Amino acid sequence: MMNDALMILINQVITYGYYAMTLLFACALAWNFKRTRDPQEAVLYAVILIPFVLRFLHIK
16 A cells, blocks of 8 residues: 555656656747747747647646
């Protein structure tokens, strides 16, 4: 019983850490997207940002 609870806790910690890391990268990309003046770079940042947003919204 105790082993199962520990495994569930570890799984939750890893999952929340993964989503926090995803949010951090998405925020950094969004910040660069906002700051860029070059339209080609803006499109590049937008395309790279899409998977991070989808993962954060739990859509794989």
